[in-house]
Amino acid sequence: MSEHPLSPETKERLMAVSVATLATALYKRGLRHQVIQDVHPVSPKGKNMVGPAFTLRYMPAREDRNQLVEFRNPEHPQRLAVEMCPEGHIMVMDSRKSAYAASAGDILITRLMMRGAAGVVTDGGFRDAMNIGQLDMPAYHNRPSSPTNLTTNEAIDINVPIGCGDAPVFPGDIVVGDDDSIIVIPAHLANEVAEEAVEMTAYEDFVLSKVQSGATIIGLYPATKDENLEEFKVWREQNDR
Amino acid sequence: MSEHPLSPETKERLMAVSVATLATALYKRGLRHQVIQDVHPVSPKGKNMVGPAFTLRYMPAREDRNQLVEFRNPEHPQRLAVEMCPEGHIMVMDSRKSAYAASAGDILITRLMMRGAAGVVTDGGFRDAMNIGQLDMPAYHNRPSSPTNLTTNEAIDINVPIGCGDAPVFPGDIVVGDDDSIIVIPAHLANEVAEEAVEMTAYEDFVLSKVQSGATIIGLYPATKDENLEEFKVWREQNDR
Amino acid sequence: MSEHPLSPETKERLMAVSVATLATALYKRGLRHQVIQDVHPVSPKGKNMVGPAFTLRYMPAREDRNQLVEFRNPEHPQRLAVEMCPEGHIMVMDSRKSAYAASAGDILITRLMMRGAAGVVTDGGFRDAMNIGQLDMPAYHNRPSSPTNLTTNEAIDINVPIGCGDAPVFPGDIVVGDDDSIIVIPAHLANEVAEEAVEMTAYEDFVLSKVQSGATIIGLYPATKDENLEEFKVWREQNDR
């Protein structure tokens, strides 16, 4: 188990902030490459996906090791990973940024959902994406991809450090997805980043309401004028933030 | 005419299965590259596109041969192809995987629909895609592309073997598209692949219902435990499959 | 101010034609590369975006010049540009065709809207795209991108000639976007191109109605048969075009 498990409070906070805000919070800490690149919701869910990462690593497929009969092996890493992913976790797949063949299909993703996973992410593509998009569990990929994963990918390692969409992912890192994209928060930073992001979001919401009323962003975003900070204090009280 | 015309029975079967399932059926036969890569529905139709391929080949445009006046030629291959594509067929265009300029626009695609085509596919892009998506005929491309095709593409050959999205397409091959992607079935394999895919789909639907009820995939998908095969037999009878 | 300001008549005409038609009108004039490539509506608006270009140029970010504190500078070019973009103009950003990091987020884009901009375009990506898509101002990008722009982009120049999606954009050029894509019309050509495009659109609508009734495109599109031109004359009168 992770040294830094996801607490219910942190999870709740991360449900309420955007990936963009989290990216800025990590940027302040010198982490610039934690957003998974070019991976999108199969269908937008209108709410966040949050959970610790459980990873699966693919390597290029060698034909003699990747015939359909392989799936009869109860220890096949792809199948095994689906049956091992802990409740509340998010399965993150390193598909080598290739959507030529599928990372998984609707049967496996449904099983993942039934087992209580909080979501699934690949930097490749899902087959049966039209069905996966309708599941009650968020899924993210690059684009639909119908060929069986055996075509180009062999599942080789479960729960090791991986790359996904050029972002580093360690098992237990906290993964947050919204309708735009996904970010990977190092486990030991999750609590402090979640708290800070909630604060940042309060100020951003205040700024947005001001801007919608015609305010300039100069001096307001960021707050270089004290009057804006004072006004923000009032706004927080009025809005219970 | 193709030696292997599409029978109504096969067409009906292919209407009822997914591209993913067909990809696996072809994979068993050693064919791994029949899915057209990175080509998507202009708008998802919620049902399959099925028909034999009628092809159009583009080559890079040379400026002196591709002025607007060319379209006044009643024998211009792009125009001619639209007027020649047989009823029930799917026009598949080799646009050299470039969406820099359009493969066609809404007038030609509407004409294709009026003439009874079953669909249209390009590995480039359509102009007027916003209108083409609303037609009552499925269309697939990479992305919208507004420049006239003359900008980079010259239509040069009608109904020859082509590549489309890195898949080989021979005239008369059976093309099947769903809301995820498109596959090209060699004409002589269409009947047997369609039959097999219907069988596979029955089992996959059974598996999905089991998984939705909480079953593990180990031993079930694929069926390595006999009890699952027996249960499937019962399920088929109960569900008329 | 531009030597060739956008007149209300031209704007109205450009609201009523497609980017595809405009691309053909420019093609006739030897301009083949004015469509911004691989840039899409954040969300389709069902109507055109029209306005003169106001540009912002990004260069690769150097870390020591791109800490978060930079945004405290009231003269930061990105912030300044948002506060300078004239009413009715479209802000066009040269993000070096990279969506690795954001070109801007919802607060700045909302401010742009409140100041009366007619739209915003980047060949990178927006953060908070899920919110920007709901604004009452059209926005176009390549894909959502959550990292702060400081990660890879430094705003360096306001209202200079730029490239956007491989198209040349000069300040004051007339930018037109529809639900497919965006085109850049050189300012001095806007009036004549708008007039011609309205004429072309009338004929295209006539052709489409004919095709929808079963007419062949040969001789009709383009009009090489005189009878079609005569029929068109009647149709225009009947349809007030």
Add this chain to the structure above:
Amino acid sequence: MSEHPLSPETKERLMAVSVATLATALYKRGLRHQVIQDVHPVSPKGKNMVGPAFTLRYMPAREDRNQLVEFRNPEHPQRLAVEMCPEGHIMVMDSRKSAYAASAGDILITRLMMRGAAGVVTDGGFRDAMNIGQLDMPAYHNRPSSPTNLTTNEAIDINVPIGCGDAPVFPGDIVVGDDDSIIVIPAHLANEVAEEAVEMTAYEDFVLSKVQSGATIIGLYPATKDENLEEFKVWREQNDR
């Protein structure tokens, strides 16, 4: 045979000018896309390759049609093309801009040389490139590629119009390669372009000698000052150009 065969005079002229100069001569005629992109000499020969194009078109390989046994067919288009390419011609291959697998190897290219071909070009890659580079016939490709062409390419058409490195190539077009790159001159323009290029080269050589002596390029390149044209006249006489 081409309507516009390559005359010995034109060939001699084309041996003496650079691809860059030819590109400018075609640019003047509105042809901007005749240079084959991203294709390089297997090994630089220090002299030009000149000849009419004889083309070979590849399509994506379907596994059942591309087993090694296919090469036993005496009519296999790749083998046949090598045995058909006329003396003095240049075989130009459309390998779909993919060097994943080879376009040909040293045995076929040696055979081509023995049959008197003037060169060979692919927008893919050659296997045995280390040997091909040592042959006494120029060869151009993107990069070495060792897998047999059957892996991804099926030779399908001989001497049809093709694309090569995004340039249009018609059988009989005049192909010129130097140590930098390759250009495709439409057959009917070869004579006039060759003549003009020889003239341009004379002036460029004059300019270069002037620049090497310290002259500014302003007024000289291009010649906007009459004195430079006069000086050039003298230089030509002195240098027999």
Add this chain to the structure above:
Amino acid sequence: MSEHPLSPETKERLMAVSVATLATALYKRGLRHQVIQDVHPVSPKGKNMVGPAFTLRYMPAREDRNQLVEFRNPEHPQRLAVEMCPEGHIMVMDSRKSAYAASAGDILITRLMMRGAAGVVTDGGFRDAMNIGQLDMPAYHNRPSSPTNLTTNEAIDINVPIGCGDAPVFPGDIVVGDDDSIIVIPAHLANEVAEEAVEMTAYEDFVLSKVQSGATIIGLYPATKDENLEEFKVWREQNDR
């Protein structure tokens, strides 16, 4: 240790054949993706590199784990791997096909050479490539890359299955490089493939000598005419092959 160690006889055979020939031998066995793509000799050595694979896996770098101080850790996987790679082995690095930052530099590669490695391969790039090319040990990469590997890559796993240039590489697989490219032979196939490749090379050399004397390839390559096989028998005797 590998179950299938490289015997001196097999090594000698593999020194004497080309990667292209080996690719065809594997193709016959259904293995089509064993050539490492787009990786080249830092400098051609004019002879083969042969040895079992010893692998190193990189993942995307996270800034807080990849400061220069990390190299002070005697257990840093990159340094450790260099000190562990067995004599006669080839270090193969999965650098995620990115040459943005270096996979290693001349000091580490020199150390590898001194320890008796048979070569080194990365699908990224080497820094100090100008020096590495002069070492007496073959090295292969995509292109020179000067930034320290910490910039984008973290060495994470030693001697696990990896991908390199889209080819699957298992520890102990036999790696062969020539002046064109590199191939990965599954360990259990090395003996039989080496023997077959020697036979194939004999025939290819015979064919080449015939072609150099003017023979056609039809019936000769492959040998569909018996007379060629008989002539080959004589040639082998005469040439001690």
Add this chain to the structure above:
Amino acid sequence: MSEHPLSPETKERLMAVSVATLATALYKRGLRHQVIQDVHPVSPKGKNMVGPAFTLRYMPAREDRNQLVEFRNPEHPQRLAVEMCPEGHIMVMDSRKSAYAASAGDILITRLMMRGAAGVVTDGGFRDAMNIGQLDMPAYHNRPSSPTNLTTNEAIDINVPIGCGDAPVFPGDIVVGDDDSIIVIPAHLANEVAEEAVEMTAYEDFVLSKVQSGATIIGLYPATKDENLEEFKVWREQNDR
């Protein structure tokens, strides 16, 4: 003139160190993206190029502004830049990472050399590269490109901040190239980075000599064992470093 001109001492130091070493020195200062990506010597010179940057910015070409006649304008920015680049400076061109058309040819580059420039860099390609490689001034590009720059590029700005190969370049920054690649040192850091790099190089040379004699890198590179630092002190004295 730059606030931070290049002193002769710093220049001399930078002539004696590698781009790789400089990249590490900048990495320590938090600058990770200063190496120009995928740009190579036209021909390796075996010694460094060092000088302050003088920049030229290209934008996408609009056909009506980029006819050959434009070059007759004595104020054409490309020509002008060549005549303005100060002695000892390096012209760095932002060609938008496209080598489709040339950034410049041998006449302009020769003129640049005659005027005393220290070198030239583009992230596009040079025409006449075969000649430019023979000049006595270093030149770096992506690959040879024969079409005139007017085809896709318009020179628009002289000596403004640019991107080149994804690196930020400000006028006056110190540019250093070796046979591997090129790095851009912010002007205000040049002195300290040069000094540090000389020190680092001394240690690296010591390490290399040790490694060539069979030493392990553990404890030596970097120097975590004191004895290595002491030995280094002796080595410096003995070798006058």
